[in-house]
Amino acid sequence: MHDFTPISGLAGGALIGLAAALLMLLTGRIAGVTGIVGGLLQPDTADRGWRIAFIAGLIAAPLVAALFGAPLPRPTMNASLVVVAIAGVLVGFGTRMGNGCTSGHGVCGFARLSGRSIVATFIFMTAAIVTVAIVRHVIGG
Amino acid sequence: MPVLASFVCGLVFGAGLLISGMTDPQKVLGFLDLFGAWDATLAFVMAGAVAVAATGFAIARRRAAPAFSARFLWPDRNDIDTPLVGGALLFGIGWGLVGICPGPALVNLAGLSLPIVVFVVAMLAGMIGQNLFDRNLWRRRAAAPRAIETSPLPSRADG
Structure with missing residues (x-):
């Protein structure tokens, strides 16, 4: 279905790690997308500038790539819009409740060897694997 | 300067997600x-990602302060509590349903495809919903006499 791409995976991953390292070295912040976005959605957050800038950078990345001829990302999704909406709510609620997602717990948390993050990553990976198994091989199969 | 630095970091992070195929x-x-x-x-x-981030963090640990701000804001919690476990579980189910987590969702937003817009709006709603849920929970607990005296308030988020 999809090709295994370890080289571009490692290279892209290294860039993600570089961004996380630079954000800490330059601004003293953890590059956790959930925490960065979630902070903007709380009324009592004072430090909004760097959060907006980081999110703008994320959204600008494919626009910059488009200048060099890359197509804008319009991923195909097999799930219906209702399922997409349910998944979105679960991701938003769950990442805020658990204080982090793949970037904050998965990348930065593992890099800090944080017990909390390693436990969280193990749980959300397992839950996602079980969900995919049910959707693809129990319901879909 | 910290705002510009943050923008560049977001840009590099997004480029990494695109190159790795994770969008x-x-x-x-x-x-x-x-x-x-x-x-x-x-x-x-x-x-x-973990190898490079860990190297960068190790360098940061040896420094007194970040380049453009007063101090390093390292997450300071190490307890495994119910919200951590429950939140990770809910997130994992949502992630498994469609294969999108918050970072790639925002990078994909540039393409303005309908499913991505729906996902991001729903995700933001979920985050706001969690804020409201949390506040009500704390208000209720605060009203209960001395119920949370020993329970620590949530401090800095992990991510």
């Missing part, structure tokens, strides 16, 4: 599908 939900689902045609790429992305 494609089918590729992410290919990793999560252990019982199908398994695609191990995501493990290589994580390995590359």
Whole structure:
């Protein structure tokens, strides 16, 4: 279905790690997308500038790539819009409740060897694997 | 300066997600599908990201302060509590349903495809909903006499 791409995976991953390292070295912040976005959605957050800038950078990345001829990302999704909406709510609620997602717990948390993050990553990976198994091989199969 | 630095970091982070293929939900689902045609790429992305981030963090630990701000804001919690476990569980289910997590969702927003817009709006609603849920919970607990005297308030988020 999809090709295994370890080289571009490692290279892209290294860039993600570089961004996380630079954000800490330059601004003293953890590059956790959930925490960065979630902070903007709380009324009592004072430090909004760097959060907006980081999110703008994320959204600008494919626009910059488009200048060099890359197509804008319009991923195909097999799930219906209702399922997409349910998944979105679960991701938003769950990442805020658990204080982090793949970037904050998965990348930065593992890099800090944080017990909390390693436990969280193990749980959300397992839950996602079980969900995919049910959707693809129990319901879909 | 910290705002510009943050923008550049977001840009590099987004480029990494694009190059690694992790903005494609089918590729992410290919990793999560252990019982199908398994695609191990995501493990290589994580390995590359963690190795470089850990190196950068090790350098940061030896410094007194970051370049453009007063101090390092390292997460300071190490307890495993119910919200951590429950939140990770809910997030994992949502992630497994469509193969998109918050970072790739925002990068994909540039393409303005309908499913991505729906996902991001729903995700923001979920985050706001969690804020409201949390506040009500604390208000109720605060009203209960001396019920939370020893329970620590949540401090800095992990991510």
